[in-house]
Amino acid sequence: MAEQDTLNVKVVGPTPTWPIFFMPNYELIEHTADVGIRVKAGDLKELFKNSALAMFDIIADQKPKTKNQRPKTQTFTVRQKADNLEELFINWLNELLSLSATKEKIFCAFNFKKLGKYNLEAQLGGCDIKDYKVNTEIKAATYHSLKLQKTESGYEVEVIFDV
Amino acid sequence: MSSEATLEKIDDYRWRIPKSYKPGMRVPGIVYADEKLLKDIRQDKALEQVANVAFLPGIVNASLAMPDIHWGFGFPIGGVAATDIGNDGVISPGGVGYDINCGVRMLKTNFQYDEIKDKIKDLVYALFSDVPSGVGSKGDIRVSAREEREILVKGAKWAVEKGYGTEEDLECTEENGAIQGADPLAVSDRAYERGKAQSGTLGSGNHFLEIQVIDQLYDRDLCDEFGLTLGQITIMIHSGSRGLGYQVCDDYVKSMIHCLSKYNINVPDRQLACAPVNSQEGKAYLGAMKCAANYAWANRQCLMHLTRKVFEKVFSMSWQKMGMFLIYDVAHNIAKIEKHIVDGREKTVCVHRKGATRAFGPGHPALPDRYKKTGQPVIIPGDMGRNSYLLVGTQKAMEETFGSACHGAGRLKSRTAAARTINLNTLLKELEAKGIFVKASGRGTIVEEAPQAYKDVNEVVDVVHNAGISKRVCRMRPVGVMKG
Numbered sequence: 001m002a003e004q005d006t007l008n009v010k011v012v013g014p015t016p017t018w019p020i021f022f023m024p025n026y027e028l029i030e031h032t033a034d035v036g037i038r039v040k041a042g043d044l045k046e047l048f049k050n051s052a053l054a055m056f057d058i059i060a061d062q063k064p065k066t067k068n069q070r071p072k073t074q075t076f077t078v079r080q081k082a083d084n085l086e087e088l089f090i091n092w093l094n095e096l097l098s099l100s101a102t103k104e105k106i107f108c109a110f111n112f113k114k115l116g117k118y119n120l121e122a123q124l125g126g127c128d129i130k131d132y133k134v135n136t137e138i139k140a141a142t143y144h145s146l147k148l149q150k151t152e153s154g155y156e157v158e159v160i161f162d163v
Numbered sequence: 164m165s166s167e168a169t170l171e172k173i174d175d176y177r178w179r180i181p182k183s184y185k186p187g188m189r190v191p192g193i194v195y196a197d198e199k200l201l202k203d204i205r206q207d208k209a210l211e212q213v214a215n216v217a218f219l220p221g222i223v224n225a226s227l228a229m230p231d232i233h234w235g236f237g238f239p240i241g242g243v244a245a246t247d248i249g250n251d252g253v254i255s256p257g258g259v260g261y262d263i264n265c266g267v268r269m270l271k272t273n274f275q276y277d278e279i280k281d282k283i284k285d286l287v288y289a290l291f292s293d294v295p296s297g298v299g300s301k302g303d304i305r306v307s308a309r310e311e312r313e314i315l316v317k318g319a320k321w322a323v324e325k326g327y328g329t330e331e332d333l334e335c336t337e338e339n340g341a342i343q344g345a346d347p348l349a350v351s352d353r354a355y356e357r358g359k360a361q362s363g364t365l366g367s368g369n370h371f372l373e374i375q376v377i378d379q380l381y382d383r384d385l386c387d388e389f390g391l392t393l394g395q396i397t398i399m400i401h402s403g404s405r406g407l408g409y410q411v412c413d414d415y416v417k418s419m420i421h422c423l424s425k426y427n428i429n430v431p432d433r434q435l436a437c438a439p440v441n442s443q444e445g446k447a448y449l450g451a452m453k454c455a456a457n458y459a460w461a462n463r464q465c466l467m468h469l470t471r472k473v474f475e476k477v478f479s480m481s482w483q484k485m486g487m488f489l490i491y492d493v494a495h496n497i498a499k500i501e502k503h504i505v506d507g508r509e510k511t512v513c514v515h516r517k518g519a520t521r522a523f524g525p526g527h528p529a530l531p532d533r534y535k536k537t538g539q540p541v542i543i544p545g546d547m548g549r550n551s552y553l554l555v556g557t558q559k560a561m562e563e564t565f566g567s568a569c570h571g572a573g574r575l576k577s578r579t580a581a582a583r584t585i586n587l588n589t590l591l592k593e594l595e596a597k598g599i600f601v602k603a604s605g606r607g608t609i610v611e612e613a614p615q616a617y618k619d620v621n622e623v624v625d626v627v628h629n630a631g632i633s634k635r636v637c638r639m640r641p642v643g644v645m646k647g
Binding site (some may be wrong): 011030031032033034035054059083087091094095098101102105107134136137139140142143144145146158162163 | 167206207233234235236237250260261264289297299353356357366367368408409412413416417420421432433434436551574575576577578579580605607
């Protein structure tokens with residue numbers, strides 16, 4: 001898995017060599033109407049990346065529909081600003097959902113050029129959504145019960161999605 | 164995860180969360196439920212959310228909860244709150260939700276179940292083929308940017324002008340299918356982009372298109388007024404504003420988070436981000452929300468048109484000849500500026516209905532002439548294995564709940580718990596044994612939306628009927644279900 005994770009720094013144009021499997025590191029949180037996740041990571045970049053991977057893991061199977069298929073990928077750049085880290089986190093996830101809907105992509109690789117408390121810039125690798133089995137529509141990441149905190153080993157976040 | 168909120172019994176169907184429960188509550192909470200439903204309601208954090216909504220500036224009377232209440236985000240699902248706009252009352256995108264004007268419409272037919280029971284499967288397959296559904300579904304109804312702006316202003320009227328329905332359909336739609344005051348300039352380019360290919364698409368999750376049969380009449384006179392009889396086939400369509408609505412909500416939650424400090428507003432959950440209705444931010448959201456609401460009404464009008472076409476194809480008969488007339492279309496995620504009596508005086512309030520249906524009583528000026536005598540039709544969809552209801556609004560709802568009632572059965576189990584505990588094949592067999600044929604875009608959806616995941620809609624409707632905030636007309640059961 002570690003090797004696959006490093007692949008997301010090589011996001012350049014349509015290429016057939018992208019990782020198409022992930023084992024996102026997250027737990028589901030029970031919520032009556034919606035779906036929540038808890039994600040732990042060693043640093044902020046990993047936290048933002050793993051949360052995005054978890055979100056797309058809920059949305060679609062991380063395996064393409066056809067065996068041996070190597071989906072075409074396309075690169076996108078995302079820039080976000082916020083007043084604090086939690087807001088930046090929510091903006092990040094909602095921007096990914098919004099882009100995913102308009103560009104019809106499943107994002108599976110993330111390369112942060114910049115990630116501070118108030119802004120971020122990242123490159124995304126997205127594969128055509130039609131090549132994946134889509135399971136759930138996530139309408140948005142919400143502020144309800146949002147907890148993003150520093151822990152002894154890094155960072156932890158709990159977020160609830162409106163599905 | 165359960166709630167320990169203090170509850171005082173008002174009567175058999177109403178419970179009060181006193182203002183003293185949480186410092187900062189401006190009004191008490193009032194929950195419509197019986198003792199049995201209350202046990203379920205206590206299982207999650209919904210009651211805490213009822214108390215949190217009571218913090219909203221300008222809130223009047225009470226933070227209300229319908230018997231289908233369950234844990235949402237910010238507002239509970241099944242929550243109603245009115246704010247006095249003349250007294251710095253706020254509007255909150257979280258009090259409407261991401262699926263702005265998610266709602267339901269019901270149409271009748273001339274068919275009796277016995278006449279067409281052998282055709283139900285054909286109908287469901289044909290619906291499945293001709294009505295786009297599923298996550299991110301796109302439709303054949305493609306619109307230009309100029310047309311999309313027209314949809315946002317004209318709502319269902321746009322669809323009727325395109326030939327997808329009649330003037331009579333508009334008369335039988337809340338707000339005539341287009342709420343006035345929509346401001347297309349308040350809608351972001353991204354929201355336009357998300358909406359352009361999704362007109363006339365059902366969507367996914369709990370959205371559905373059902374063929375139903377009336378299995379119980381409660382009020383013969385009202386059934387006569389609506390032209391409904393036992394065994395008659397009806398159709399119900401549940402959908403909303405799709406990606407356009409999600410984007411409008413997201414855009415304005417983002418901007419209103421900053422309004423909390425700007426207007427010195429203290430709420431216990433940032434998802435309750437809000438701004439005074441009369442502020443620049445409040446007006447902008449209201450203008451954009453109305454656009455999304457109109458988009459949803461146009462969408463349900465298109466879905467009904469596609470449904471009528473499918474019936475025409477299967478039965479080789481015009482929809483008029485089959486009597487496929489719209490009974491009504493109601494929103495259940497919306498904020499509306501309405502006049503209500505508060506403390507003996509008429510006030511202009513912003514009524515948030517988040518998972519709640521408008522239920523105006525007889526004689527209300529907002530109702531079309533045909534429903535002035537009966538009261539507004541209130542359409543309550545249940546889960547795919549039990550029942551749905553047609554009710555009418557009452558004067559008591561005007562007095563107690565700002566003319567509002569419940570919106571459905573209400574979830575009981577989380578989607579993950581449902582997926583873990585329910586076997587798809589067993590479920591499909593059980594439904595088939597009950598005479599219910601189900602087809603869904605995703606197999607997972609059927610399990611997540613299984614009857615066991617919901618409260619019993621019969622118990623929920625009993626409460627609103629017995630509490631007097633709506634009156635039962637008739638009950639339906641599903642026979643053909645298309646899930647998104």
